[in-house]
Amino acid sequence: MAAPPLTTEAAGSASAPAGQSPWRLVGGRLRRDPAALAGLAIIALFVLMAIAAPLLTALNGHGPNEFHPEKIDKALAGAPKGAFGGIDGDFWLGVEPGTGRDVFSRMVYGARVSLLISVAATGVATVVGTVLGLTAGFAGGRIDTFISRIMDMVLSFPQLIFMIALVSVLPEGNRMLELVFVMGFFGWPYIGRIVRGQTLTLRHREFVDAARATGMLRTRIVFREVLPNLLAPVLVYATLTIPINIGTEAALSFLGIGVRPPDSSWGQMMSKAIDWYQVDPTFFVVPGVCLLLTVLAFTLLGDAFRDALDPRGAGR
Amino acid sequence: MKRPVRTCFTLALSLAVAGGLSACGSGDDDSSAAKSGGTLTVLFNDDFAHLDPQRNYVMFAMDFGTRLLYRTLTTYAAKPDQEGTKVVPDLATDTGTTSDKGKTWTFHLKPGLKFEDGSPITSAEVKYGVERSFAPDLPEGPGYARSMLEGGDKYKGPYKDKDGLASIEAPDPQTIVFHLKEPSMDWPLITTLPTFAPVPKAKDTGVNFDKRPFSSGPYKVESYDRGKKLALVRNTYWQKSSDGVRQANPDKIVVEEGIAQPTIDQRLIADQGNDQRAITLYSVASPSMPRILTRPDVKKRFVSATSLCTRFLGMNTSKPPFNDPKVREAMQYAIDKEAYRTAHGGSGVGELAGSYLPPAMTGGQPQDVYKAPPNGDPAKAKQMLAAAGKSAGFSIKLTTTSSEQGKAEAEAVQQGLARVGVKVEINAVSKSVYYDTIGDIKKEDELVFYGWCADYPSASSFIPPIFDGNNITPKGNTVVHQLNDKGMNEKIAAAMKANDPAQWQAVDRDLMGLSPMIPLIHDKLPLLHGSKVTGTFGHPIWEGEFDFATIGVK
Numbered sequence: 061m062a063a064p065p066l067t068t069e070a071a072g073s074a075s076a077p078a079g080q081s082p083w084r085l086v087g088g089r090l091r092r093d094p095a096a097l098a099g100l101a102i103i104a105l106f107v108l109m110a111i112a113a114p115l116l117t118a119l120n121g122h123g124p125n126e127f128h129p130e131k132i133d134k135a136l137a138g139a140p141k142g143a144f145g146g147i148d149g150d151f152w153l154g155v156e157p158g159t160g161r162d163v164f165s166r167m168v169y170g171a172r173v174s175l176l177i178s179v180a181a182t183g184v185a186t187v188v189g190t191v192l193g194l195t196a197g198f199a200g201g202r203i204d205t206f207i208s209r210i211m212d213m214v215l216s217f218p219q220l221i222f223m224i225a226l227v228s229v230l231p232e233g234n235r236m237l238e239l240v241f242v243m244g245f246f247g248w249p250y251i252g253r254i255v256r257g258q259t260l261t262l263r264h265r266e267f268v269d270a271a272r273a274t275g276m277l278r279t280r281i282v283f284r285e286v287l288p289n290l291l292a293p294v295l296v297y298a299t300l301t302i303p304i305n306i307g308t309e310a311a312l313s314f315l316g317i318g319v320r321p322p323d324s325s326w327g328q329m330m331s332k333a334i335d336w337y338q339v340d341p342t343f344f345v346v347p348g349v350c351l352l353l354t355v356l357a358f359t360l361l362g363d364a365f366r367d368a369l370d371p372r373g374a375g376r
Numbered sequence: 377m378k379r380p381v382r383t384c385f386t387l388a389l390s391l392a393v394a395g396g397l398s399a400c401g402s403g404d405d406d407s408s409a410a411k412s413g414g415t416l417t418v419l420f421n422d423d424f425a426h427l428d429p430q431r432n433y434v435m436f437a438m439d440f441g442t443r444l445l446y447r448t449l450t451t452y453a454a455k456p457d458q459e460g461t462k463v464v465p466d467l468a469t470d471t472g473t474t475s476d477k478g479k480t481w482t483f484h485l486k487p488g489l490k491f492e493d494g495s496p497i498t499s500a501e502v503k504y505g506v507e508r509s510f511a512p513d514l515p516e517g518p519g520y521a522r523s524m525l526e527g528g529d530k531y532k533g534p535y536k537d538k539d540g541l542a543s544i545e546a547p548d549p550q551t552i553v554f555h556l557k558e559p560s561m562d563w564p565l566i567t568t569l570p571t572f573a574p575v576p577k578a579k580d581t582g583v584n585f586d587k588r589p590f591s592s593g594p595y596k597v598e599s600y601d602r603g604k605k606l607a608l609v610r611n612t613y614w615q616k617s618s619d620g621v622r623q624a625n626p627d628k629i630v631v632e633e634g635i636a637q638p639t640i641d642q643r644l645i646a647d648q649g650n651d652q653r654a655i656t657l658y659s660v661a662s663p664s665m666p667r668i669l670t671r672p673d674v675k676k677r678f679v680s681a682t683s684l685c686t687r688f689l690g691m692n693t694s695k696p697p698f699n700d701p702k703v704r705e706a707m708q709y710a711i712d713k714e715a716y717r718t719a720h721g722g723s724g725v726g727e728l729a730g731s732y733l734p735p736a737m738t739g740g741q742p743q744d745v746y747k748a749p750p751n752g753d754p755a756k757a758k759q760m761l762a763a764a765g766k767s768a769g770f771s772i773k774l775t776t777t778s779s780e781q782g783k784a785e786a787e788a789v790q791q792g793l794a795r796v797g798v799k800v801e802i803n804a805v806s807k808s809v810y811y812d813t814i815g816d817i818k819k820e821d822e823l824v825f826y827g828w829c830a831d832y833p834s835a836s837s838f839i840p841p842i843f844d845g846n847n848i849t850p851k852g853n854t855v856v857h858q859l860n861d862k863g864m865n866e867k868i869a870a871a872m873k874a875n876d877p878a879q880w881q882a883v884d885r886d887l888m889g890l891s892p893m894i895p896l897i898h899d900k901l902p903l904l905h906g907s908k909v910t911g912t913f914g915h916p917i918w919e920g921e922f923d924f925a926t927i928g929v930k
Contacts, residue, residue, distance in 0.1 A: 320802055
């Protein structure tokens, strides 16, 4: 039961300098990767913004759902007064057409929704996928067949269409929870398949055989020998799933089945901005840039993670 | 009795000018300059639900149909504003005569009227047309003939009942007589509806008549590819001399269907090539408004006329908290009508409403019962809520459509009521099931958006269908507030008999006192046309739609 190798390949290459734990090694590699640092910085910024949303809106004094009729032109269907969607010292990113709500306040509260839903949905998918994938891979036989077929079935659904259908028929309740559940439900087989494949190769590795020979319990083998070796691929995969989920949440909000009004989310802001882009392009740019930056940051980080954990693949 | 919201939930906005029309290019001047010829292009974001005269019951399509494809016994003058609500003869020589105070109505047809194949239009075809509206296969049209004609409740239409309806008599080819159950002086207004368009029995194709209505008007269908294109050409047998209303200026009218409304707006704003001779069939999208109103050259081509429609917020009086009239009254002050109107399209889409009846139906006199400021009076509303024992506020649900605009309007109501501690949860449902949802009296939310347009300029086609408690039905309910007040129902019945605008105004005031709904706005329809289109004004009867009787191209 030596320190478990990170991945099968990394263990085989034995390239780790002596005296450093593999995780520390990964940390070092990440620190030297400018793309990873940039991704981390952007994520940290948005997370901070989301956490501090009430403080930030207290700074400018506008709640996310406060109407400001004085900032919009009532005769013109509520087009913002002033250049660039009504940007000024008081409204840092302008106001929403039609209502005069502060775009900055809605943007930071929207960050809460986008990040919370996508991270939570990724968490659900990861946990469910790992548990079921591990079970299938380690148990084999009928259990494997059963779980694998379920995974195939869920994967073969046209996802977005099913999500739309599911969210609209689910009973009235907490919409955020429903979204997390639905997105997690359609996300777990991806991770489940990877985990199952990894488990299958790990099952016959020498250290697992050795553990078995010493009479270790099956559950202990799973948790002490197999699971630690799965962490790296799961982590990489989860990091790369988050941006996909951010996009999905935005898409669902864009299609009108995201969070309920008046709660804001970036997708919902973009959906409203579509109608207004010719009159007020600023309103379109703000949620668009936020989405772009967040997805980019998570993708950069995920890539960097993969490279750091598997140096042989770096530079692909 | 058409619900405006059924067809125009995307109603946008219009120009903020007093009187609307006078500033949007005078119809009369344009008409005199109009000349015959050319092709008019009509841009539409959808397809007509029905062009079959007996099934046509959507305001702008009724205008399109009765002005271009079929003639009715009577019709409305092709004039803007109040003058347009005047009934004039069409197929008939006058607007009908009665010898027994409205129980029997006699019309004489003009001589020499012809269908598109040259065959004569006689009273038999008018009778057959009205009888078609009784057929269970063709149920979509207005229900007046069914409910007002003697024996109408038993008659099943000409397909099943070959003998016809006895209460419509055609003693000779030029004369038609209607026998009503109850006397009604509104009958000449009702005969303006497309139900009263003639249909020859030999040309009746049943449900397929929709695709190719047989013309009695100035134009006939050349080709109709549903959802794509409808082309109308002149009906050469129609004579201007027999028609005092329709000018029939263009040689050809082409409706391009299924174009997104923002694209239509963009094309009309750009005003290039053939689009100079184009109009939008329905209201421009509200985000297009700033681009129209801020450019003087585009603004000149903008039309918005008041109509006989009002939009409301209905309060479900069948359950708490709105079973308490004091709470309902407080809502009249809590609501932010200005924010609602901005979300609906801005100050041009309508006048803020202070009572239910559109002013055009009470001699143009708007009535404001509670005199709350446009943004509401939260302080007063709070006091009233406290007096009603609701100082802690309450939580309710509001049904709206799941469109962007539907949600924006709901948010405007939400923030207004939040000021007095009322928490509103928005229940957004798809447009296609909206009326089924709010029309189910058991499942109806506490608050619902609602709207109503009068079929003809009389309060008797406005107040009874939406306020008379006797009209409450378990499903498909039109009395969405579900208030069933005996005294009020009697007052409505009395006003129906008297049919005096002043008495209707009093009923309107009394209803506001009971406060079953919050009146939001009296609608206007915002429209745009190309620079070479003439005779453009919004007709008050058909929701403010362009009058196709006068329209032409240069």
